[in-house]
Amino acid sequence: MPVVLVVGTAKGGFVCRSDDRLNWDIEGPFLKGWGVTAAARGPAGDWLVGTTSFVYGAAIHRSDDLREFAQAKQGPAYSEDSGVKLEQIWKIVTHGKRAYAGVAQAGLFVSDDNGDTWQPVNGLNQHPTRAGWMPGAGGLCCHAILFDPKNPLRMWVGISAVGVFRSDDGGKTWQPKNAGVKCILEDKDHKDIGFCVHGLVADPADANRIYRQDHSGMYRSSDGGDTWTRNETGLSSRFGFPIAIDPHTKALFVAPLESDEFRLPVNGQLQIFRSTDNGDSWHALFDGLPQKHAYGAVMRGALGVDGMDPCGVYFGTTAGEIFASHDRGESWHALPCRLPRVHSVTVLAE
């Protein structure tokens, strides 16, 4: 089955295609010159792609083929009186006939027309704790969106550096869900925010089981985020950004970095860690990855899996490298390219 990687970089997007997950054709850049920060298949089957520019701001574009693009008629936007600015599209997720976009400055938007127009989810965007929301090093961003496949009213978002929020009423109201996680920056008034979630995935068969790569370490919840416990045994560092889960075997993949102060691969060794026991233990995977003088980091949107058997795993680095594994991370190879800084890797098995 062919695999497509849509790679978002600081200077445009690239498409990597492979029939055997070993040999790759690379196209691009598309949306040349724009930062491409997120991509997803929309409800209508076409692509939704998020762009950003330091000068010209952020937008969402639609494309049938990742060659020709049309900007969304009415993209995510904050009102003039909100005092909030749209800076970046961090995450695009399709859920049934709806598409959601998590953005910076932190907020959630929803589209009911295949991504052509977007409306704010005000229950989150105007949350009572909003005055206390503080940005992390990557900005104040809503970068993770999860759904409960068995309960259409239940969903989660991750916001840096605020925490995880859950809605049990289809997005009307949201509750912070961070009990058990170390607070990074305590707020004077709201004690349930100030947490810096970096990555978030759920067990596709049990949405109550959520895994969280946090600024302060690796955590797991078995009750839909009500409580969290650490699970870091075997990791080279508790700090990192992305986390991915193989939907079939439930294997977890993370990319540790040396501390929040340095944010570099530990000892200059590029390694992915995998857990095959629900996070109880982690083991390094590095066959084929550079183990000396490797300092390109993996950002939170830049690690993905293809869901095939065996699972393919893919990631991009801040040094512009793309690495792929066709065997659950047991072995790796570099794609024949050196791209700009990689923001996002979206994986699709077609």
Added chain:
Amino acid sequence: MARVAIQLPQLLGAMCGDRLRFDIDAATVADAFDRLRREHPQLALHLFDESGALRRHVLCFVNEVNSRWLDALDEPLVDGAELMFMQAVTGG
């Protein structure tokens, strides 16, 4: 009302049908900005911020004069006037 040319940088041309130059009708600079917001909202998103002002790093030259140097944006425009937008980022 004057016929005014809008000139765009390459990055934004791709946002509006690969057109880097097109004409609009406008009486003043402020009117031209307003028409861009109303008639070309997808382009205007990249030129103006949430307050309606030019984005911080976007420059607009009105017949080669920086619009920020004008006393007021209600300066009348004449046929053939040009509004050239460009990015204000220099160096590193």
